[in-house]
Amino acid sequence: MMRLPDKWLLGLIQNRVVDDKKTNIDTAGKMIAEAAARGAEVVALPEMFNCPYNSRLFPGFAERYPDGETIGMLSEMAAAKNIYIFGGSIPEREEKQIFNTCFVFGPDGSLLARHRKCHLYDVDLKDGLTFKESDVLERGNRITVVNTPFGKIGVGICYDIRFPEMARAMALQGAVLMVLPAAFNLISGPAHWELTLRMRAVDNQFYVAGVSPARNEQASYVVYGHSMLVDPWGKIVQSLEEKEGIIVAEVDLERLRRVRDEFPLLKHRRVDLYELREL
Amino acid sequence: MMRLPDKWLLGLIQNRVVDDKKTNIDTAGKMIAEAAARGAEVVALPEMFNCPYNSRLFPGFAERYPDGETIGMLSEMAAAKNIYIFGGSIPEREEKQIFNTCFVFGPDGSLLARHRKCHLYDVDLKDGLTFKESDVLERGNRITVVNTPFGKIGVGICYDIRFPEMARAMALQGAVLMVLPAAFNLISGPAHWELTLRMRAVDNQFYVAGVSPARNEQASYVVYGHSMLVDPWGKIVQSLEEKEGIIVAEVDLERLRRVRDEFPLLKHRRVDLYELREL
Secondary structure, three states: OOOOOOEEEEEEOOOOOOOHHHHHHHHHHHHHHHHOOOOOOOOOOOOOOOOOOOOOHHHHHOOOOOOHHHHHHHHHHHHHHEEEEEEOOOOEOOOOOOEEEEEEEEEOOOEEEEEOOOOOOOOOOOOOOOOEEEOOOOOOOOOOOEEEEOEEEEEEOHHHHOOOOHHHHHHHHHHEEEEEEEOOHHHHHHHHHHHHHHHHHHOOEEEEEEEOOOOOOOOOEEEOOEEEEEEEOOOEEEEEEOOOOEEEEEEEEHHHHHHHHOOHHHHHHHOOOOEEEEE | OOOOEEEEEEEEEEEEEEEEHHHHHHHHHHHHHHHOOOOEEEEOOOOOOOOOOOOOOHHHHHHHHOOHHHHHHHHHHHHHHHEEOOOEEEEEEEEEEEEEEEEEEEOOOOOOEEEEOOOOEEEOOOOOOOOEEEHHOOOOOOOOEEEEEEEEEEEEEEEHHHHHHHHHHHHHHEEEEEEEEEEOOOHHHHHHHHHHHHHHHHHHOEEEEEEEEOOOOOOOOOOOOOEEEEOOOOOOOEEEOOOEEEEEEEEEEHHHHHHHHHOOOOOOOOOOOOOOOOO
């Protein structure tokens, strides 16, 4: 097995999503190029970076692999810049079904993995916010951990982070980083975004990258922003506010090993005591 | 089944632990009486509330059930004040073994449950803090959820909270509150205390009460303090700073039901995808 580099640079793209798909693809492409120019070897995008987060729009924006223009841009940029791209998510069509999917491309432009959101966001807050993804979307049925020369990288999408079991499964599969394209809103964002990203990192002693679109106050669903990279001790390495921006920050695997060595949480688990069952 | 009350008062005791056991028992007894006088129907104490947190002292302070004087005080106070007492923890001796144990008494003074810390704190931080409970203590082998007229209440002790699987198991068994006697220190406290209590509450949509001793700068192990009650949305209901003090705060089961109804995380788990295995 090849030795992992001790440190490498991760790029996170917080683009402002508008109603026009072509504009979103162009913006994302330019921002990926900038992150690569700043040294990022792995670049991650936000959830629904090519489409406003509105389930009525998903069918019209959906693409089939490998033909879609968003998918094509991601593959071409990965090859052109010699980087790994975790393509946030886009609406993906397969036969009559639509998924919320993250396509992952390697530096030769080939598809390495595809994560389909496993936990669909069906909530009904009494103070107004209601969203029911399952009206339009099908759910994925696999936890995704991608093998790269920078370490194994898990991918979840937004609501997937709400379930500690999923991040844990990634850590147990050897992930050093969990990438989370997401679109928290102005209720869940202030309440839980930073808290959740930090805690999954602390519990699993790996890096967690939350990648959100920039805030667009004109949208029907207003996202929180605040993309950030968190280290395995729960410290925020770098974060954005609500505006468009790029993070290029260090993933330090030496630090990860030190945290796991000094504070061996993962080894202290009592698997004999726990249970996995329905409520 | 008896209907649970919609709201009830929980008392949390943050006493300052000194070297003299008798003083610690007296202080705790007075503070329990004060919490009961303020209306608390369930009262919880901190980890090692009768003994400085120093594993060399545990054998000398240890008590056997039912004879120990700390154990006797807890049982008598529960009966005298007609309350439930979650007796933080004390060193418990059974034959040649010592455990870090929480004794739980009901309003008739009888023992309802006994939780022995399941995850022992063996860490070696390079910047100085080293602690190895397993040199002196044996570990418990059961997750503890106590049935009370106020709802089911889970009990963990300190490092037990580090393992999301344990809090989750309690939620799956129907707990509405997790009580955590603990003694985080000046490294883990600022880094992770509030974060962890809040996140276990959010993930499991129940109340979490973290109960620490007050800070004693003269002790060999200086604790963080900051006892707090967190609600099922992750909001801090009430908290203390580092000094001695008492919290009497409301556990609102109506709020718990509303959070679970509007944002049904526990129902959205995908048990088909997760795994429970060793690292």
